[in-house]
Amino acid sequence: MVFKRKAQLCIMLLMTSFYLSILFVTPSTASLRGVDSKSIPKTTSRSSRYEPANYPKAIKGMDPVSYLLSDRPFKGKREFSFPYDGKRWYFMSKKHEDLFAQNPKKYVPQYGGYCAYAASQNKIARGDPRVWTVVGGKYYFNFNKSAQKKWLEKRDAYILDADKYWPHLESKLP
Numbered sequence: 080m081v082f083k084r085k086a087q088l089c090i091m092l093l094m095t096s097f098y099l100s101i102l103f104v105t106p107s108t109a110s111l112r113g114v115d116s117k118s119i120p121k122t123t124s125r126s127s128r129y130e131p132a133n134y135p136k137a138i139k140g141m142d143p144v145s146y147l148l149s150d151r152p153f154k155g156k157r158e159f160s161f162p163y164d165g166k167r168w169y170f171m172s173k174k175h176e177d178l179f180a181q182n183p184k185k186y187v188p189q190y191g192g193y194c195a196y197a198a199s200q201n202k203i204a205r206g207d208p209r210v211w212t213v214v215g216g217k218y219y220f221n222f223n224k225s226a227q228k229k230w231l232e233k234r235d236a237y238i239l240d241a242d243k244y245w246p247h248l249e250s251k252l253p
Contacts, residue, residue: 137166138208138220143186144175146211146218163187188220190245191252195219196230199237201244203251214238 145153155169159176163183170176179186188206190198197204206220210227214234221227230237
């Protein structure tokens with residue numbers, strides 16, 4: 080009796096996995112199923128159901144587009160989000176989400192959101208999304224108001240230094 084029940088469970092599992100494999104044909108598995116991969120719709124990073132639910136919030140949930148299009152940043156809303164670069168980015172509107180989706184690199188903070196002053200000193204410190212500066216269509220975070228004050232004194236020189244150090248610093252990040 081126990082053997083019969085186990086056999087039934089095995090058959091049910093096999094049938095379930097077979098039906099799921101038919102339903103979820105992806106371009107990478109299409110050739111295994113005898114399907115032309117060009118006929119399979121491609122999923123993009125916008126499709127949140129294929130993204131891990133536990134992506135960390137980028138820039139504490141602030142809308143990255145608002146730094147460049149408004150006079151101050153705004154908190155993003157849960158219904159407007161986009162996964163990018165291992166984080167979930169939030170937006171105050173569908174329009175901002177769409178702008179970000181078209182060109183994410185344009186709207187992410189410089190130095191990965193880390194402190195611009197620290198990067199200019201060849202160091203890594205977290206950036207605070209409430210302490211920002213926009214320069215030449217890019218925005219920079221600093222650790223706190225004190226770091227921002229120092230950074231603003233020689234802003235252009237510090238940007239050049241941080242740009243020089245950032246590739247090496249970025250390689251040290253976890």
